[in-house]
Amino acid sequence: MKSDPSERRAIVTALVLIVGGLAVIFDSTIVSIALDTLATDLHVPVSTVQWVSTGYLLALAVTIPVVAWGQARIGGKRLWMIALTVFLVASVLCSLAWDAPSLIAFRVLQGLGGGLMMPLMATLAMQQVAGTGVKLGKLMAVVSLPAALGPILGPTLGGVILTWLDWHWLFWVNVPFCLVGLLLAWRMLPADRPTGRAKLDVVGLLLLSPALVGVLYGLSNAGRDGGFGRFDVVVPLAVGAVLLVAFVIVALRRAGAALVDVRLFARRAVGSSSTVLFLSGATLFGSMLLLPLYFQNVRGETALVAGLLLIPQGVGTLVSRTLAGRLTDRIGARWVAVGGFVLTAVATVPFALADATTNVPWLLAVLFLRGVGLGAVMIPVMSVAYVGIERSDVPHASILTRLAQQVGGAFGTAILAVILEAGIMSAHTPVEVAAAFDGAFWWAVGFTVVATAVAFVLPGRVPEVSSPASAPGRAGAPAAPPRAEAPAGVETSVAASASRPTA
Incomplete structure (x- = not known):
């Protein structure tokens, strides 16, 4: 068409x-x-x-x-x-x-x-x-x-x-x-015109922002000596978790007036997408820690060479975008995401078996396939988060999914950093250093396997953006205001589940 x-x-x-x-x-x-x-x-x-x-x-x-x-x-x-x-x-x-x-x-x-x-x-x-x-x-x-x-x-x-x-x-x-x-x-x-004199949820802001700072700060310190037993890890994580729970309680009571509408997690599309994005963030950002360090610490490459060696993964991500988008529209987000995670896991295994003498062209080919898998994952998972929600809820869905990926990335990086640090601290030979990286990569494979299992709960088809006539609205949600300069016929709801089937 x-x-x-x-x-x-x-x-x-x-x-x-x-x-x-x-x-x-x-x-x-x-x-x-x-x-x-x-x-x-x-x-x-x-x-x-x-x-x-x-x-x-x-x-x-x-x-x-x-x-x-x-x-x-x-x-x-x-x-x-x-x-x-x-x-x-x-x-x-x-x-x-x-x-x-x-x-x-x-x-x-x-x-x-x-x-x-x-x-x-x-x-x-x-x-x-x-x-x-x-x-x-x-x-x-x-x-x-x-x-x-x-x-x-x-x-x-x-x-x-x-x-x-x-x-x-x-x-x-x-x-x-x-x-x-x-x-x-x-x-x-x-x-686009402002939607009115929106009132800032000050209580929500004072709870959520420090909560995120505490969680992310604690996770960022976990990669240092002492891991998750450090004082500057345990205390920020505990305080952040308490504030996060308090925010959720307050946000549920405030409903549509909350800083971020956490009720959207009850929607299958938003909840499942956020969960998978958390796990994919752990897989993606965790590997961004391990891969350059492997080339530098195990193989003795410079920062420039390590960066050049990672290009195939980015190329794989780039070339899979268009195909992943088309497949998502044709067969649904679930199967594209599952296939992408499986490919990512399989392409990570060779790094869990690698040492300082592993064939570089083989690793570059594997990195390309890993990039293809990551690209195939991100598009359907990000797309499905907007299925069946109203236009006024889109900003909240964007925030929830972005935070899930951000926290997931910090979590995955922290876990893998702790595992890698523990392995390197006990290593006394280059072979043992390589073995420490192998163990960390096996954990990265484990994250991906868990993400594959969770991806099965994603909605199947990602429908086209439809008109509000076919979009069931969220109970109690405020009507979305008209967009400035919107042409006639442009509607105000997003991705209703009852939209017409794709070709």
């Missing part, structure tokens, strides 16, 4: 959004390989410079929950441009940082902008397709482009910069994407 003007407009909106989104993805993947260099150049221990990443992560946690309120208060287009401007200014400031404390402070500012952008990108794209008939798998294949390009170009660019330039240039990479993204957003994003 030929695309109509509404479909083309939806795809253009998604493309405009990913230009700015690329800055956030590149920034994360580039900085992750530069911590040792930063520690040396700034004359501080690695434990101090680690806050360049930890501070960014915690700032993300603080801002993600307020995205729905901010969009309702000032409109999605304005919020997107404000967040992108914050990220741009912070990137320039990072490049001008004069010591470790200033760099950490500017990275926190970056995190505030990035925390707004990532869930908002999915929200604006999904709301734009309401009533257009665009299939969710096809749209998500476009929206996921930054996540596919980041692993390909980020480590490579970072390695090149650290080899021939200095670390200040790591942050100038973001500037062109931010500037072009701002120009395109100003010219091409549809103007």
Whole structure:
């Protein structure tokens, strides 16, 4: 079926959004390989410079929950441009940082902008397709482009910069994407009106943001000596868990007025998608820790070579996007996700059997297949989260799924870091070091196997975005306001389960 003007407009909106989104993805993947260099150049221990990443992560946690309120208060287009401007200014400031404390402070500012952008990108794209008939798998294949390009170009660019330039240039990479993204957003994003004088759930914010900070901070410290027995792991995790439970209780009582509507977890689409995203985050981010360290510590490669060797995984993720989107629309999210997880698990096993002499071309081929599997997982799981929910609930679904993936990634990274650290501490020979990595990779395989089992609860078919006439609304949900500049016939609900079958 030929695309109509509404479909083309939806795809253009998604493309405009990913230009700015690329800055956030590149920034994360580039900085992750530069911590040792930063520690040396700034004359501080690695434990101090680690806050360049930890501070960014915690700032993300603080801002993600307020995205729905901010969009309702000032409109999605304005919020997107404000967040992108914050990220741009912070990137320039990072490049001008004069010591470790200033760099950490500017990275926190970056995190505030990035925390707004990532869930908002999915929200604006999904709301734009309401009533257009665009299939969710096809749209998500476009929206996921930054996540596919980041692993390909980020480590490579970072390695090149650290080899021939200095670390200040790591942050100038973001500037062109931010500037072009701002120009395109100003010219091409549809103007949406605020939905009213939305009242900020202050109690919810004071509970949820510290809860996320506590959980993520505790998990980020678990990879150090002492693991989960450390004081700075146990206390933040305990406090974060208590605050999170309190937030859920308060949010259930406040219902639609809550900072984040946790009642959406009761929807099969949102609940199952969030659970699988938690596990896929553990699989994806955990492997991002292990793979470069394997090439550097076991095989003795430089950061640049390690980054280049990871390119096949990113290429696999990139090439599987379109096919995964089409299959999701044709046969359903469940089977595409299950197949992707199975392929990811099978392609991780060779690393659990590898040592310093394992054939490199074989490992590169396996990395390509692993990337194909990861790409096949993300699109259906992200798409299915929006099935059967109203347009006004889309921001909340975006926040819930983004937080699930973020916390899952921190959890997986912490677990694998503890396992790897314990193995390396007891290793006395290169063979034993390789064995420590093998054990950590087996745990990564285990995460993937569990995710495969959970993926069976995902809804089968991902329907097209439909009209509200066929979309059962959430009880008590406020009616979604009309979008500014919306063409006649564009409706205000998203992905009803009763929509017409795909071709």
